[in-house]
Amino acid sequence: MNSVAAKLAGFAAALAVLFGVGALAGGLLDASAPGGDAAASDAPAHGTSKDDAMQTMNQTGSEAGGHGAQMPVRGLAVAENGLRVVVDDPELKRNETERLRFRIVGRDGETVRDFDVEHTKRMHLIVARRDLTGFQHLHPTMDADGTWTTNLRLRDAGSYRLFADFSHDEEPTTLAADLRVDGRADLQALPAPAGTATSDGGYEVALDRTTATAGEESELRFTVTKDGLPVKTEPYLGAGGHLVALREGDLAFLHVHPMEDAHGGEAAGGEGSIGFESTFPTTGSYRLFLQFKIDGRIQTVAFTQEVR
Ligand SMILES: [Cu+2]
DSSP states (O other): OOOHHHHTTTTTTOOOEEEESSSSSSOOOOOOOOOOOOOOTSSSSSOOOSSSGGGGOOOOOOOOSSSOOOOOEEEEEEEEEEEEEEEEEOOOOOOOOEEEEEEEEOTTOOOOOOOOTTTTBBBBEEEEEESSSOOOOEEEEOOTTOOOOEEEEEOSSEEEEEEEEEEEEHHHHEEEEEEEEEEEEOOOOOOOSEEEETTTSSOOEESSSSSEEEEEEEEEEEEEETTEEOOOOBBBEEEEEEEEEETTOOOOOOEEEEEGGGGTTTOOSSSEEEEEEEEOOOOEEEEEEEEEEEEEEEEEEEEEEEEE
């Protein structure tokens, strides 16, 4: 473990913070101070408005009637809520499919094996490169001893952030760790905000607005079309769509769910439209990763969101 830590020391071990948003009513944790430090040495040069006060964002608003709004910030680091993520071997070969193994370990040193089902799964694994390219959302399987395993292929060299998103004892938790692919990282600047983007399966997706105000609840509405015609998405993870937002620079993590999540996953606003309620905690640039399902296939599309 120490040698692993040493290998990773030269890489950005940026602080990351989880903000659960949306319909995760109940069972949310209080804000806890995230650990870690941000030496984002291989972060993209783009981006000027690094926030200073991200960790202390603390929403104390009332429970705004069901879904939407509220969500205390959850600290995001290797350890949180007495739990930590232990990755077997965080070094992967470039562009090769490898078995990634990790465990969640409790305060007592025991590997956690009992996880709650959240969004139809017991473990959600998000991986993204430091420059917010290479997004993946995976669902590993757990062995009897508590080891989670998934195939993972990282296409490009560089430092990646892994987020293990789960609930244990009804406490939603997201732990982060770094992965590394050897080689010279050719980091990309964050794309400029654009109102439309094409999913990896060729669907046109429009985002109704690409700016938001920090600390204010905003609705993000995505419309999916094909050849100019609206397309209705199929249920995915118990909802009309799945949205993860990562903040540029520190890769703070927002897990946002559709407003209708609590009511059985009907997409908001009718055909081809998926609505989310989100409160971006700070100014900065965020990359939104929307996933939805059509004809049994998961589509992924990304947008840049400016928060002022
Ligand atoms: Cu998932």
